[in-house]
Amino acid sequence: MRKPVLIVGAGPVGLTLAMALRRRGVAVRIVDKAAARTDKSKALVLWARTLEMLDIEGCAAPFVDAGLPAGGVHIQEAGGKPLLDVSFSTARSVYKFALMLPQSETERLLEEELGRLQVRVERSTELLSFQDSEGGIVASIKHADGLVEAFPASWIAGCDGAHSTVRHALGAAFEGDTSPSDFLLADVEVDGEVARDALTICWAADGIAAFFPIDGSRMRVVADCGPSAPTERSAPTLEEVQAIVDQRGPAGLRLRDPVWLSSFRINERKVRDYRHGRVFLAGDAAHVHSPAGGQGMNTGMQDAFNLAWKLALVWHDRAGPALLDSYSAERSAIGDQVLRNAGNMTRVAMMRNPVLQEIRRLAAHNLGRVPALRQHMVDQLSEVDLHYRDSPLTLRHAGAASGPAPGDRAADVALLKPADGSTRLHEVLRTGKFAVLSVGVPPVELPAALRDIAAPVEGIASTDYPSGHVWLVRPDAYVATGTSGRHLSEIVAALERLVLRPGAVSGLPGA
Numbered sequence: 001m002r003k004p005v006l007i008v009g010a011g012p013v014g015l016t017l018a019m020a021l022r023r024r025g026v027a028v029r030i031v032d033k034a035a036a037r038t039d040k041s042k043a044l045v046l047w048a049r050t051l052e053m054l055d056i057e058g059c060a061a062p063f064v065d066a067g068l069p070a071g072g073v074h075i076q077e078a079g080g081k082p083l084l085d086v087s088f089s090t091a092r093s094v095y096k097f098a099l100m101l102p103q104s105e106t107e108r109l110l111e112e113e114l115g116r117l118q119v120r121v122e123r124s125t126e127l128l129s130f131q132d133s134e135g136g137i138v139a140s141i142k143h144a145d146g147l148v149e150a151f152p153a154s155w156i157a158g159c160d161g162a163h164s165t166v167r168h169a170l171g172a173a174f175e176g177d178t179s180p181s182d183f184l185l186a187d188v189e190v191d192g193e194v195a196r197d198a199l200t201i202c203w204a205a206d207g208i209a210a211f212f213p214i215d216g217s218r219m220r221v222v223a224d225c226g227p228s229a230p231t232e233r234s235a236p237t238l239e240e241v242q243a244i245v246d247q248r249g250p251a252g253l254r255l256r257d258p259v260w261l262s263s264f265r266i267n268e269r270k271v272r273d274y275r276h277g278r279v280f281l282a283g284d285a286a287h288v289h290s291p292a293g294g295q296g297m298n299t300g301m302q303d304a305f306n307l308a309w310k311l312a313l314v315w316h317d318r319a320g321p322a323l324l325d326s327y328s329a330e331r332s333a334i335g336d337q338v339l340r341n342a343g344n345m346t347r348v349a350m351m352r353n354p355v356l357q358e359i360r361r362l363a364a365h366n367l368g369r370v371p372a373l374r375q376h377m378v379d380q381l382s383e384v385d386l387h388y389r390d391s392p393l394t395l396r397h398a399g400a401a402s403g404p405a406p407g408d409r410a411a412d413v414a415l416l417k418p419a420d421g422s423t424r425l426h427e428v429l430r431t432g433k434f435a436v437l438s439v440g441v442p443p444v445e446l447p448a449a450l451r452d453i454a455a456p457v458e459g460i461a462s463t464d465y466p467s468g469h470v471w472l473v474r475p476d477a478y479v480a481t482g483t484s485g486r487h488l489s490e491i492v493a494a495l496e497r498l499v500l501r502p503g504a505v506s507g508l509p510g511a
């Protein structure tokens with residue numbers, strides 16, 4: 001019998017990985033040293049791409065039902081004069097909103113989903129150390145009663161946060177730095193005129209104040225306090241936050257009944273390699289960055305989706321372990337991009353120089369007038385523009401398809417005929433298989449050796465998927481390759497190469 005995958009950490013990333021692996025039939029064990037789930041709101045936004053991935057897992061609905069859809073971002077001057085409004089109604093996804101949901105709720109829903117898959121989080125259970133050898137992992141795990149267990153695992157995933165034990169044990173450098181500026185955070189009831197269905201960011205001469213709706217009346221307020229003493233400041237008082245809001249926010253807001261008051265500094269750090277032999281790093285264990293753009297948790301959850309389908313194929317012996325190398329190549333590149341974008345957004349928000357602030361004001365004003373630039377901002381925030389064009393798994397060749405390019409996100413599309421009960425492309429991906437999507441050409445006949453990893457389906461032609469082409473879509477809804485109807489053998493060759501079992505397939509269909 002195959003040994004389970006050990007997941008260290010039951011934050012949003014560990015829970016996502018456990019759920020996605022278990023859904024694909026992988027035996028998992030998930031431990032967390034904390035006695036209980038967080039009760040803090042921490043990461044507040046689920047972006048469209050993360051919701052699409054939860055949909056592929058068959059569980060987006062409870063998240064959407066529990067959250068508050070925010071329709072856009074308002075950028076204003078102090079006092080409330082509008083500078084730039086960006087609407088998410090143009091998001092290239094069925095999820096045309098930012099879903100506001102406290103992290104405590106996201107974790108609760110993920111844990112409930114995991115429970116339905118018969119997996120229980122083992123709490124007050126701490127990974128102390130591990131050994132990685134040819135035969136697998138042996139992890140040393142400490143229980144609440146002090147008992148230390150030696151647990152054999154096939155693979156270990158360090159989803160254990162910014163201070164990751166797994167990363168420390170690997171000796172992997174967490175390269176980057178900590179900003180000397182302090183930020184204040186308050187989850188409070190807010191009375192007065194501020195959007196309850198959008199994000200509001202106020203740019204004032206002495207810093208920003210941002211308002212994120214949590215529910216009808218409660219909001220997250222975040223403000224920067226500029227460069228300060230070497231030691232991090234203590235949590236602010238409600239009065240301090242109110243004073244900043246009076247100075248920078250829309251006029252007349254009253255804050256009351258704080259649930260959480262905190263301060264933080266921005267860390268921008270990342271490991272170079274997300275895989276070391278049988279050990280993976282994901283989420284905050286691999287990358288931490290500015291909360292600007294709200295991408296931290298989303299990026300971590302998408303690390304987990306990326307790893308899960310690959311690890312499941314390898315665990316079931318349907319693909320060679322070399323497939324796992326692409327996890328680090330793909331996700332480290334995304335990590336670099338997120339770090340860069342979040343860093344840029346933070347620097348723009350924190351500008352203190354009056355000349356630069358005036359340039360910023362003019363730039364925002366002009367950005368609002370150019371639809372293509374606004375769309376770029378929506379694509380970036382909703383994360384539908386993330387791609388793996390430079391991945392070793394992305395294959396280009398002659399006779400390429402129009403529509404989504406190799407490496408790009410594969411949007412959902414209705415199927416011409418239901419396939420095993422699925423009516424949409426993303427539903428087909430729930431099986432954990434690749435989809436071979438034909439549009440306007442007959443479905444591809446797959447050799448028997450590939451039928452346990454890929455399903456042929458026929459889609460309805462659309463602006464996303466023009467007629468006359470075939471796309472090989474990965475289980476995480478990215479295009480591995482595409483071809484015109486005249487080069488179908490490319491699809492089988494690509495599949496064979498992706499799972500790295502050359503010679504597994506004999507008799508390619510008509511070229």
Ligand SMILES: Cc1cc2nc3c(=O)[nH]c(=O)nc-3n(C[C@H](O)[C@H](O)[C@H](O)COP(=O)(O)OP(=O)(O)OC[C@H]3O[C@@H](n4cnc5c(N)ncnc54)[C@H](O)[C@@H]3O)c2cc1C
Nearest residue numbers: 009011012013032033043127160161165283284294296297
């Ligand atoms: C104040 C604050 C505000 C934030 N705001 C935002 C935001 O607006 N948007 C955003 O995207 N992100 C935000 N974040 C970041 C977001 O919370 C993280 O990106 C997210 O929690 C990362 O999830 P994770 O699962 O990787 O790690 P974590 O949530 O840190 O979970 C790691 C888990 O591992 C467990 N663990 C650690 N070591 C061990 C061990 N040795 N053995 C067993 N278990 C272990 C811990 O107990 C913990 O439960 C915020 C964070 C903070 C602190």
